[in-house]
Amino acid sequence: MTTLSDPQGESFRLSMLLNDTRYRSYTFQFIALVCVAALFAYLGSNLMANLRAAGLSISYDFLGDPSGYDINQTMIAYTSQSSHLRASIVGLLNTLLVSILACITATIIGVVAGVLRLSNNWLVSKLMAGYVEMFRNVPVLIWIIIIFTIMTAVAPSPSAFRGDDPDASMVFGMIAFTNRGVYVPAPVFEPLGWVVLGVFLASIVASILYRRHARKKLFDEGVLLPTTWPTLAIVFVPAILVFFVLGRPITLDIPELGGFNFSGGVTLLGSLIALWFALAIYTGAFIAENVRAGILSVSRGQTEAAAALGLRPRRIMNLVVLPQALRVIVPPLISHYLNITKNSSLAIAVGYMDLTGTLGGITLNQTGRAIETILLLMLFYLAISLTISGLMNVYNNAVRLKER
Amino acid sequence: MSDVHAQSVGWVRDTLIDQQPPPVTEAGAVKWVRSNLFSTIPNAILTLAALWVLWRLLSGVAPWILNGIWDAPSLSACREILDGATGGCFAVLAERWNQLLFGFQYPSELYWRPMSAFLLLFVAIAPVLFYKTFPRQMLIFTAIYPFLAYWLIWGGSLLTPVCAGLGFVIGYLVYARLVTQSFAMGFFGGIAAALVFWWITGALNFTGILMMERVESRNLGGFMLNLILGTVCVSLSIPFGIALALGRQSDMPIIKWICVVFIEFIRGVPLITLLFVANVVLAYFLPPGSNFDLILRVIIMITMFASAYIAEVIRGGLAALPKGQYEAADSLGLDYAQAMRLIILPQALKISIPGIVNVAVGLFKDTTLVSVISMFDLVGMIRGPILASTEWNGVYWELLGFAALLFFVTCYGISQYSQWLERQLNTDRR
Numbered sequence: 001m002t003t004l005s006d007p008q009g010e011s012f013r014l015s016m017l018l019n020d021t022r023y024r025s026y027t028f029q030f031i032a033l034v035c036v037a038a039l040f041a042y043l044g045s046n047l048m049a050n051l052r053a054a055g056l057s058i059s060y061d062f063l064g065d066p067s068g069y070d071i072n073q074t075m076i077a078y079t080s081q082s083s084h085l086r087a088s089i090v091g092l093l094n095t096l097l098v099s100i101l102a103c104i105t106a107t108i109i110g111v112v113a114g115v116l117r118l119s120n121n122w123l124v125s126k127l128m129a130g131y132v133e134m135f136r137n138v139p140v141l142i143w144i145i146i147i148f149t150i151m152t153a154v155a156p157s158p159s160a161f162r163g164d165d166p167d168a169s170m171v172f173g174m175i176a177f178t179n180r181g182v183y184v185p186a187p188v189f190e191p192l193g194w195v196v197l198g199v200f201l202a203s204i205v206a207s208i209l210y211r212r213h214a215r216k217k218l219f220d221e222g223v224l225l226p227t228t229w230p231t232l233a234i235v236f237v238p239a240i241l242v243f244f245v246l247g248r249p250i251t252l253d254i255p256e257l258g259g260f261n262f263s264g265g266v267t268l269l270g271s272l273i274a275l276w277f278a279l280a281i282y283t284g285a286f287i288a289e290n291v292r293a294g295i296l297s298v299s300r301g302q303t304e305a306a307a308a309l310g311l312r313p314r315r316i317m318n319l320v321v322l323p324q325a326l327r328v329i330v331p332p333l334i335s336h337y338l339n340i341t342k343n344s345s346l347a348i349a350v351g352y353m354d355l356t357g358t359l360g361g362i363t364l365n366q367t368g369r370a371i372e373t374i375l376l377l378m379l380f381y382l383a384i385s386l387t388i389s390g391l392m393n394v395y396n397n398a399v400r401l402k403e404r
Numbered sequence: 405m406s407d408v409h410a411q412s413v414g415w416v417r418d419t420l421i422d423q424q425p426p427p428v429t430e431a432g433a434v435k436w437v438r439s440n441l442f443s444t445i446p447n448a449i450l451t452l453a454a455l456w457v458l459w460r461l462l463s464g465v466a467p468w469i470l471n472g473i474w475d476a477p478s479l480s481a482c483r484e485i486l487d488g489a490t491g492g493c494f495a496v497l498a499e500r501w502n503q504l505l506f507g508f509q510y511p512s513e514l515y516w517r518p519m520s521a522f523l524l525l526f527v528a529i530a531p532v533l534f535y536k537t538f539p540r541q542m543l544i545f546t547a548i549y550p551f552l553a554y555w556l557i558w559g560g561s562l563l564t565p566v567c568a569g570l571g572f573v574i575g576y577l578v579y580a581r582l583v584t585q586s587f588a589m590g591f592f593g594g595i596a597a598a599l600v601f602w603w604i605t606g607a608l609n610f611t612g613i614l615m616m617e618r619v620e621s622r623n624l625g626g627f628m629l630n631l632i633l634g635t636v637c638v639s640l641s642i643p644f645g646i647a648l649a650l651g652r653q654s655d656m657p658i659i660k661w662i663c664v665v666f667i668e669f670i671r672g673v674p675l676i677t678l679l680f681v682a683n684v685v686l687a688y689f690l691p692p693g694s695n696f697d698l699i700l701r702v703i704i705m706i707t708m709f710a711s712a713y714i715a716e717v718i719r720g721g722l723a724a725l726p727k728g729q730y731e732a733a734d735s736l737g738l739d740y741a742q743a744m745r746l747i748i749l750p751q752a753l754k755i756s757i758p759g760i761v762n763v764a765v766g767l768f769k770d771t772t773l774v775s776v777i778s779m780f781d782l783v784g785m786i787r788g789p790i791l792a793s794t795e796w797n798g799v800y801w802e803l804l805g806f807a808a809l810l811f812f813v814t815c816y817g818i819s820q821y822s823q824w825l826e827r828q829l830n831t832d833r834r
Contacts (some may be wrong), residue, residue, distance in 0.1 A: 025656045028656060029659055032658055032662060047689055049691075049692045050687070050688045119447075119450070120443065121451055122440040122441060122452045123448050123451050123455070137765070137781070137815035137816045137819070138808045138811050138815070139770070139811045142783060142807055142808050145783070145804060146804050149804065153798070166582060201676075225497075236572055299546045342673070342674035342675075346776070347679065348776055349775075356674075356677070360676075360677065364680075370680075370685050371685055371688060374685050377680075381674055385672035
């Protein structure tokens with residue numbers, strides 16, 4: 001060994017910096033550091049020179065100025081007199097809203113399509129394969145535009161709902177699809193209505209406690225308690241009882257045609273719906289492939305072993321296949337959630353006022369502060385992404401196969 | 405046994421019955437339909453539901469396509485011909501075909517140039533994609549192709565792309581001479597030599613020598629722009645991605661952290677924000693007075709974006725290699741560069757191919773985003789000049805359907821190729 005290692009006691013020569021494995025890594029790192037520093041210095045000096053030539057400076061003061069523009073969908077109080085910062089926060093909330101809606105819908109679509117693609121029904125599995133290939137291979141921007149076109153160019157205008165024999169009618173007498181958006185009923189809570197909601201939430205907690213109790217009973221005493229029906233009963237029966245006992249304190253505010261437009265209820269803008277559904281069906285196709293791969297990744301031996309132990313098919317699915325499949329499904333699933341959040345920035349193509357539409361769109365155009373707004377925009381998205389991937393790591397560590 | 409039967413059975417057949425065909429319900433199409441479509445009641449319901457969906461789709465789309473009008477000067481003329489019947493107005497595709505493919509500003513007498521560049525792309529890419537079928541000598545053309553394609557699409561003096569190509573040749577020659585001493589020397593020496601060559605030739609002015617009519621970048625558009633952005637950015641991002649992946653795996657903390665920060669930053673922000681950077685911010689960071697055109701800035705940003713994703717794919721490939729491969733390379737006495745070039749990367753890249761193709765397909769689809777920063781790619785052309793024109797205002801489905809079809813054919817083709825390649829490369833003995 002001693003003959004192979006580097007000779008000792010030799011005096012240091014300059015060429016050793018490049019050829020000696022002991023020093024070479026320091027040389028390379030030093031060179032890399034110098035290169036990066038030089039690059040930044042070069043870009044920075046260009047920036048300074050350009051800003052000086054244009055008479056600009058870097059400043060975030062504009063965030064406090066009144067924005068001067070309206071936003072068609074706000075989740076917090078906002079007027080055109082509010083500051084640019086508040087406009088950005090409205091945009092951020094809109095981004096989060098559409099992302100969360102699209103994540104939930106995409107998961108449902110993806111799981112259903114993925115499971116159906118594995119069905120023994122030839123026609124259904126081919127149909128689902130068609131869905132997956134069709135949506136995966138066409139840009140999401142085109143899907144957003146297609147659905148937006150359906151919402152704006154094909155849906156009837158509110159005036160089509162007028163008259164004794166209207167051209168269009170409301171779905172279930174409650175929901176109106178118009179080219180100005182979709183009008184859906186909004187729940188109205190009277191003071192007692194909150195009690196009903198409280199009871200409902202409490203019964204969800206109670207059902208979880210019941211399931212935990214049933215599980216403990218099964219593990220400790222070997223007594224199998226029924227769970228499905230009691231859970232449903234615990235969740236719904238008290239809330240429904242309270243609802244009627246208190247005299248129906250929750251009512252629906254149904255949109256009505258008045259003047260030139262519908263009033264009442266909640267308006268879902270066409271751009272929100274386009275973005276939401278396009279992201280959901282596009283990403284749903286990817287999730288379907290994940291789900292399929294996850295279920296296929298559980299080897300047949302597992303299913304057969306469980307069957308040999310005498311488990312019924314549903315229990316095999318719940319206790320053996322799904323927990324193992326989830327380990328494969330969830331990491332890419334969360335990266336698809338990340339993609340949805342990032343792709344929601346395409347809102348700017350259909351005029352939905354998300355973060356890109358407010359901060360990176362109108363604020364940028366009005367103030368002309370390109371560097372500041374785009375840096376801020378990137379930081380917002382980076383924060384969302386890092387939060388989601390942080391949660392993903394926590395989950396991954398929790399379900400990771402405990403290796404010996 | 406036979407005694408018992410001899411008394412109880414009156415008659416015993418002493419010859420075999422000829423083989424009978426299976427019952428009708430247990431063979432052929434009927435059996436297939438029964439077991440695949442109507443095996444259980446829920447299955448039958450699903451089948452009927454699927455049939456209903458198919459029927460709805462077909463009954464909606466079929467007359468629209470079959471009654472389609474292919475020859476009309478405008479949408480209103482189309483509607484007159486249709487006279488109330490359902491039918492698509494595909495005449496817009498026929499009339500605006502060149503705009504959809506090349507954008508509305510590319511000089512029409514020069515369409516043969518991008519067209520031949522497009523056809524030559526197949527010649528250039530064939531020996532890479534089907535490396536067993538085509539002779540290796542064709543790779544020389546593949547190496548020449550980028551410069552040739554640049555000349556065909558943008559025009560200008562032939563000497564410009566020739567000099568760019570010569571830079572690579574000189575860089576390689578210097579590399580080949582120095583690599584015998586050490587890989588690092590050869591690598592950096594080659595890069596330096598190429599840079600020096602480009603710096604010298606960049607100062608020369610080739611105007612007038614072997615000229616073709618010059619086409620400005622802002623005049624490019626249509627599906628051609630998508631193809632250019634897609635192929636250029638994917639091919640550029642693979643070497644950068646490999647470098648970033650190796651950097652991220654490196655033992656040297658500073659290099660590792662530079663790569664980690666770059667990759668995570670790029671992966672954390674949407675492509676649109678990077679395109680905004682290309683559109684409005686990047687100009688501030690370039691030397692005053694320099695005039696990078698928008699397409700070049702966009703290529704820079706999309707390449708950065710794609711490299712980060714490809715780096716993560718390749719890192720996955722590197723991590724999937726068994727540790728024994730690294731140790732075997734070390735025990736053979738190979739240095740880092742040799743081990744990577746000869747042992748690690750060939751295997752890691754092979755594992756990464758499906759992932760790389762996924763990124764490539766995703767990137768190609770994402771090139772449509774440039775329409776947001778008012779470049780007229782296929783989607784930009786449709787939403788901008790064509791739908792805004794008085795003749796074709798309102799022809800949504802034909803145009804969007806065409807765009808979707810074009811992307812579908814390309815992306816589906818690529819993904820099918822990647823699956824085929826995976827089977828080809830699957831050299832494991834099982």
